[in-house]
Amino acid sequence: MKNKILNIKNLSKSYGAFKVTDEIAIDLNFNEIHALIGPNGAGKSTLIKQIVGSVKHDIGSIILDQEDITDLTDIERAKIGISRTFQVSSIIPKFSALENIILSLLNKSNNTFQLFKSLKQNRELHLKAKKILRDIDLDSKSDEVASELSHGDRRKLEVGLALAMDPKVFLFDEPMAGLDEIGTKMMIDLFKKIKANSPILLIEHDMEAVFALADRVSVIVYGKIVATGTVKEIKSNKLVRDVYLGYEI
């Protein structure tokens, strides 16, 4: 399928008798935000781990931009264009916000050791990193040590690390968690901008954000996709309301 950047077929993973993901089929079109929602423990984060390759699936296939990446390692998948954020932060706590972004940029270009070059030699890199910090509204805190950033600011930095990888697709795992209203609005605007270049598979519990962003929504329950549709279709789906949305929507 030429319009699909990511195509996942029949992906399953079991721990003993417990099926964490059960014959998952989900795809991501170019220029699209596809949200994946579901109860806590439904298998969303495990699915992300299977896509990035940090959890080996039992069966199924993953096609990225018409290339079968099923047998690639997590590092190889990251290099060819899959970038993720984490529920729990993966930043380096003793590095500044700027240094964290630079390290991610260097990682993309396979030049990690350049981090220790002088600012002058790394000028282009610094400019790129500064732009990313502006995009995520952290430019005023570029020199702050990451461990001293607030929880919300660390979430923004996580997204910055993913942006620095300039990937073919983004996999965002609860990027709005811990963000205040202004941070959430900033992130929504940012995602709308970046999806044109790199489509997004978005896991998020903030339904206002999901409904504002998603072109399509899939719902996963007990490791199975139980519904896929537009925001309107998902909002009116009785099963989805019962198992996930409740009646606050």
Place this chain on the structure above:
Amino acid sequence: MSKLLEVKSLKSWYGESQALFDINLQIEKGEIVALLGRNGMGKSTTINSICGMVHKYEGNINFNNVSLIGMPSYRIAQLGIGLVPEGRRAFSNLTVLENLVATAVDGEWSLSEIYNLFPRLEERKFQLASSLSGGEQQMLVIGRALMTNPKLLILDEATEGLSPTVRLEIWKVIEFLKTKNISILIVDKSLKQLLDLADKFYIVEKGKTVWEGFSQNLTSQIAQKYLGV
């Protein structure tokens, strides 16, 4: 009502960088107090300071007429402050039951009370905490804090990262705790729920308490000015 916690002119530092400049707040017995503010303004640092997890600070923190200044975290917990920290932080290598009893103190809240509140914890009592879903872990951490039979319960973003149905469940539990007259200091971004629940509000900005008042005084202009809502 009588004074339970009083924070006066609190300043705190992480290493050389000052995070809090002038925090003032007061909680009466049986009161629910909401601490509001944008990301990075000092809400969690205020909580960490109260719980003895910030090591450089000035000012006064009095709990039940005892100064908490310089006191280690475990002593503060023993005095009756139960914390539900941001990011859950259940003891992942312990079972649900072990998590609940590890720091328990005799009092009104016992295992059966917690299991009544969160039946799913009883169903999973022999499972490792790490095997629980995010929602179940949050229930566990609230249960663990209640099992210390705290005089003051602190909830730091207790509904964050939860599915809508679990979030509703947690809000119902907090409403129930209100009926039990438990004193609560709560940080949460769901202003709508807090407006229905909290008795008093404090807003922090750049490490200072900049506004305090009741829900009827928390106008949309104030919310817009300080919270961007």
